[in-house]
Amino acid sequence: MSQSAPSTGPRRAPTMADVAQRAGVSHQTVSRVLSNHPNVRDTTRADVLRAIEELGYRRNSSARALVTRRTLTLGVVACNPTLFGPASMLFGLEEAARDEGFMVSAVTLRRYSAKALSEAIDHLSDWGVEGIVVIVPHRAAVAALADLRLPFPVVTVEGGHSLPIPGVSVDQDLGARLVTGHLLGAGHRTVWHVAGPSDWLEAEARVRGWRSTLEDAGVEVPPPLVGDWTPLSGYRAGQELAGRVAASGARRRSPDVTAVFVANDQMALGVLRAFREAGLSVPGQVAIAGFDDIPEAEFFAPPLTTVRQDFAAVGQASIRLLLSRLEASGMPNDERVVIEPRLIVRSSSTPA
Amino acid sequence: MSQSAPSTGPRRAPTMADVAQRAGVSHQTVSRVLSNHPNVRDTTRADVLRAIEELGYRRNSSARALVTRRTLTLGVVACNPTLFGPASMLFGLEEAARDEGFMVSAVTLRRYSAKALSEAIDHLSDWGVEGIVVIVPHRAAVAALADLRLPFPVVTVEGGHSLPIPGVSVDQDLGARLVTGHLLGAGHRTVWHVAGPSDWLEAEARVRGWRSTLEDAGVEVPPPLVGDWTPLSGYRAGQELAGRVAASGARRRSPDVTAVFVANDQMALGVLRAFREAGLSVPGQVAIAGFDDIPEAEFFAPPLTTVRQDFAAVGQASIRLLLSRLEASGMPNDERVVIEPRLIVRSSSTPA
DNA sequence: GACGTTATTGTTAGCGTTCACAGATATCGG
DNA sequence: CCGATATCTGTGAACGCTAACAATAACGTC
Structure with a gap:
C-alpha cells in the first residue's frame, strides 16, 4: 500500500x-x-x-498588480542593441527606471520593419507594461507608431520631432555642424560626407547639419556617399574617396578630398583602413572625423575626432518623460527633450 | 448644478x-x-x-499570472552591457526567450559587487520572474550565487564550472590555446600576454590556456601584464611592452617581445596604438592577436587576428538550459553547455 | 424512440493582494 | 469614570482570470 x-x-x-x-x-x-x-x-x-x-x-507581484492595476513595468523596443549607442541608452534607461521603482522589459529588433515593430509592441503590451520607450530611429517606424492607438504612453528616442509623440533626442544637426565647422575652420576648402542609411532619422539629420554648414560657409557641397553604419560600408566609401583623391590631379569635376565627415565612428574606422591601404596619410593628406565617440575611437590610427553623445542622459531623460506621461495621461502630448552633443577633437583632424 | x-x-x-x-x-x-x-x-x-x-x-496578464502561477517572464543580470560581448548575449538571449513565449526583464550592473548582485536578483524576484540568467563572470559573483537559496532556477553564463550551478560558457581555454598555438606556429620563440582583470573568470581561463600552451611547447612563459578590458589599459600595457622591445638589445632578462596575445580586442586596439607610437611595426616586428572578434576588429590597423565567440549561441543555449530547469525542477543541477570558439586569422599576426 | 457518447457551453470557486469600511482598543479632558 | 477622539486591527469584497465540474445539446445506435 x-x-x-x-x-x-x-x-x-x-x-x-x-x-x-x-x-x-x-x-x-x-x-x-x-x-x-x-x-x-x-x-x-x-x-x-x-x-x-x-x-x-x-x-506576489501578480496579485498585487491585479488589484492595484499597476505592473510597475516599462517596455523598451530597441533596434541594433549590440551597437554602442543603443546599448548605452538601454543601460542608462534601465538604471533610471530601476531607481524609480520600475522594471524594464526589452524587446530587440534584428532589423526594422513595420511588422516587427508592431509585434514587439504587442508582445510588450501582452505582458502589461505601463508604457514603452521606442528606440527605433527609422522614419517609417515613427510614422507607424503614430498610427497605432495604444492604451499606454509611448516615448521615442531619436524619433524626430515631426509627429506629436513625446521624445528625447540628441541634437544631431548641431553635432554635424560642430564637426563640419571644425573641419572648415582648419582650412579645408570643403568637407565630404559619408552618410548613414537614408531611412535613418539620425543619418538624415547629420546630412542636414553638414550640408547647411557648407552652404552657410558658401562652399561647394560634394555629393554625399552612403553607408550602412558598418565598418565594411565605411571601408567601401573610403575606397571610393581614395580613388577621387588619386584622380583629383587629372579631371577634377568635384572638389578635392581633403576632409571627410563620416556619420559614425565605425564607418570612420573603415574609411581609415581604406585610406591607409591607399597610402593616404591621415590627417596629413585627408582629415577625418566621426560621430558617437565609441570607446575605441580614441585609439584608432590616428585617434578619431568625433562627436560625443551622452547616451546615459538620453536614457534617463526618456524614462523621466515616460513617467511624466504616466502620471498626467491627459496632458499635452508633445514634450521634447533635446540633448546637446559635444565635439571631441583628436588627431585625425589636426595636422601634427 | x-x-x-x-x-x-x-x-x-x-x-x-x-x-x-x-x-x-x-x-x-x-x-x-x-x-x-x-x-x-x-x-x-x-x-x-x-x-x-x-x-x-x-x-490581463496579471490576473492570468495570478491563477496560472506562471509569469512567463525571465530575468537577466548583466554586467557591462555596453560591451559587445554582453550586449550580444543579451540580444541573443532575449530573442530566444521571445521565441519560447517568454518576456525578459533585465537588470544591469555598473560594476560587480556582492551587494549589487543580490539587489539585482531581489529586484527581479520581486517582479516574479520564473528564472534568471546571470551574466556576471566574476569569480566572487558565482560564489555568491551558490550561497543564495533562490526559489527559482538560475543559469550562469561564463560562470565557470566549479560550482553546482548549470551554466553556459565559451571554451576560453581552447580559444587561448588556438591563438597562442597559432602564434607559436608562426615561428615566435614565445608569446606574451596582456590579461584581463584577475577576478574575471574569462581572463583567468585565457591566461590558463595561454600558459599551458607555452608550457606544452616547452618555451619560456613571460610574465603576463594585466589590464581591465579597456583600450586605455591595453595602451598602457602596450607602452610597457614597447619599452621591453626597445630595451631587449641591452639587458635581456625576459625573452624578446615578438608576439602578443591580448585578452580582448579592445585592449589589443590600445596595444596597437602604443606600438604605432613607439614606431614598432605590426606584424613586422611584433605579431598581435586579440579575443572576441568585435565588428571593428577586421578594420583595425592592421586587421586583427582574434578569436570569435558565438555570443548569439550562448544566449540561446542559456535560455534552453533555463527552460529545461524550469520544466524539470527536481532534476540534477549541473548541466553544462560549452561552446567552441573559432580562430580568425588576419594580418596582425601574419607577416605580409 | 430511449440510451450512451461526445461536443459544446455555463457555473462556481478560487489565485493572493489591496481597498473600504467596521470594529476594537487606547488616550484624554472634564 | 464617561464619552469623544485618535490609533490600531480585522472583515468582506473586489481585481480579472483559469480550473474543475455540471449541465445541456447533438448525434448516432439498436
Missing part, C-alpha cells in the same frame, strides 16, 4: 495569510506592514517582519 | 466579461477561445473573436 502521503511535497510559496497566521495577526496587517502604513504598532510590526523573515515570504 | 455625469470617463480596459456579454456567451467561452481550446463551435469562436476585435480587448 504505497500510500502517497501528502508529505513535504513541492510546497508552495508562503502567502500573506501564512505570515499573518504565524504572526498572529490578520493578513491586512501584514499588508500594512509591507506597504509602510504608519498606523501599526511597533511590536506588531516587528512580529510581522519576523514572521516574514522566518517564512521567507515575498509578496 | 454641474452634475458630474458618469459620461465617458477614463473608461477602463474591457474585461473578459465585457467580451462575453457582447458575444452573448459566458466569460469561460471567451477564455477557451483565447487559449485555443478545441471544443468551441466555429461560429461561436467567430462571434467571440469579433467581439474581442470590436472592444480592443486584451487579456
Whole structure:
C-alpha cells in the first residue's frame, strides 16, 4: 500500500495569510506592514517582519498588480542593441527606471520593419507594461507608431520631432555642424560626407547639419556617399574617396578630398583602413572625423575626432518623460527633450 | 448644478466579461477561445473573436499570472552591457526567450559587487520572474550565487564550472590555446600576454590556456601584464611592452617581445596604438592577436587576428538550459553547455 | 424512440493582494 | 469614570482570470 502521503511535497510559496497566521495577526496587517502604513504598532510590526523573515515570504507581484492595476513595468523596443549607442541608452534607461521603482522589459529588433515593430509592441503590451520607450530611429517606424492607438504612453528616442509623440533626442544637426565647422575652420576648402542609411532619422539629420554648414560657409557641397553604419560600408566609401583623391590631379569635376565627415565612428574606422591601404596619410593628406565617440575611437590610427553623445542622459531623460506621461495621461502630448552633443577633437583632424 | 455625469470617463480596459456579454456567451467561452481550446463551435469562436476585435480587448496578464502561477517572464543580470560581448548575449538571449513565449526583464550592473548582485536578483524576484540568467563572470559573483537559496532556477553564463550551478560558457581555454598555438606556429620563440582583470573568470581561463600552451611547447612563459578590458589599459600595457622591445638589445632578462596575445580586442586596439607610437611595426616586428572578434576588429590597423565567440549561441543555449530547469525542477543541477570558439586569422599576426 | 457518447457551453470557486469600511482598543479632558 | 477622539486591527469584497465540474445539446445506435 504505497500510500502517497501528502508529505513535504513541492510546497508552495508562503502567502500573506501564512505570515499573518504565524504572526498572529490578520493578513491586512501584514499588508500594512509591507506597504509602510504608519498606523501599526511597533511590536506588531516587528512580529510581522519576523514572521516574514522566518517564512521567507515575498509578496506576489501578480496579485498585487491585479488589484492595484499597476505592473510597475516599462517596455523598451530597441533596434541594433549590440551597437554602442543603443546599448548605452538601454543601460542608462534601465538604471533610471530601476531607481524609480520600475522594471524594464526589452524587446530587440534584428532589423526594422513595420511588422516587427508592431509585434514587439504587442508582445510588450501582452505582458502589461505601463508604457514603452521606442528606440527605433527609422522614419517609417515613427510614422507607424503614430498610427497605432495604444492604451499606454509611448516615448521615442531619436524619433524626430515631426509627429506629436513625446521624445528625447540628441541634437544631431548641431553635432554635424560642430564637426563640419571644425573641419572648415582648419582650412579645408570643403568637407565630404559619408552618410548613414537614408531611412535613418539620425543619418538624415547629420546630412542636414553638414550640408547647411557648407552652404552657410558658401562652399561647394560634394555629393554625399552612403553607408550602412558598418565598418565594411565605411571601408567601401573610403575606397571610393581614395580613388577621387588619386584622380583629383587629372579631371577634377568635384572638389578635392581633403576632409571627410563620416556619420559614425565605425564607418570612420573603415574609411581609415581604406585610406591607409591607399597610402593616404591621415590627417596629413585627408582629415577625418566621426560621430558617437565609441570607446575605441580614441585609439584608432590616428585617434578619431568625433562627436560625443551622452547616451546615459538620453536614457534617463526618456524614462523621466515616460513617467511624466504616466502620471498626467491627459496632458499635452508633445514634450521634447533635446540633448546637446559635444565635439571631441583628436588627431585625425589636426595636422601634427 | 454641474452634475458630474458618469459620461465617458477614463473608461477602463474591457474585461473578459465585457467580451462575453457582447458575444452573448459566458466569460469561460471567451477564455477557451483565447487559449485555443478545441471544443468551441466555429461560429461561436467567430462571434467571440469579433467581439474581442470590436472592444480592443486584451487579456490581463496579471490576473492570468495570478491563477496560472506562471509569469512567463525571465530575468537577466548583466554586467557591462555596453560591451559587445554582453550586449550580444543579451540580444541573443532575449530573442530566444521571445521565441519560447517568454518576456525578459533585465537588470544591469555598473560594476560587480556582492551587494549589487543580490539587489539585482531581489529586484527581479520581486517582479516574479520564473528564472534568471546571470551574466556576471566574476569569480566572487558565482560564489555568491551558490550561497543564495533562490526559489527559482538560475543559469550562469561564463560562470565557470566549479560550482553546482548549470551554466553556459565559451571554451576560453581552447580559444587561448588556438591563438597562442597559432602564434607559436608562426615561428615566435614565445608569446606574451596582456590579461584581463584577475577576478574575471574569462581572463583567468585565457591566461590558463595561454600558459599551458607555452608550457606544452616547452618555451619560456613571460610574465603576463594585466589590464581591465579597456583600450586605455591595453595602451598602457602596450607602452610597457614597447619599452621591453626597445630595451631587449641591452639587458635581456625576459625573452624578446615578438608576439602578443591580448585578452580582448579592445585592449589589443590600445596595444596597437602604443606600438604605432613607439614606431614598432605590426606584424613586422611584433605579431598581435586579440579575443572576441568585435565588428571593428577586421578594420583595425592592421586587421586583427582574434578569436570569435558565438555570443548569439550562448544566449540561446542559456535560455534552453533555463527552460529545461524550469520544466524539470527536481532534476540534477549541473548541466553544462560549452561552446567552441573559432580562430580568425588576419594580418596582425601574419607577416605580409 | 430511449440510451450512451461526445461536443459544446455555463457555473462556481478560487489565485493572493489591496481597498473600504467596521470594529476594537487606547488616550484624554472634564 | 464617561464619552469623544485618535490609533490600531480585522472583515468582506473586489481585481480579472483559469480550473474543475455540471449541465445541456447533438448525434448516432439498436
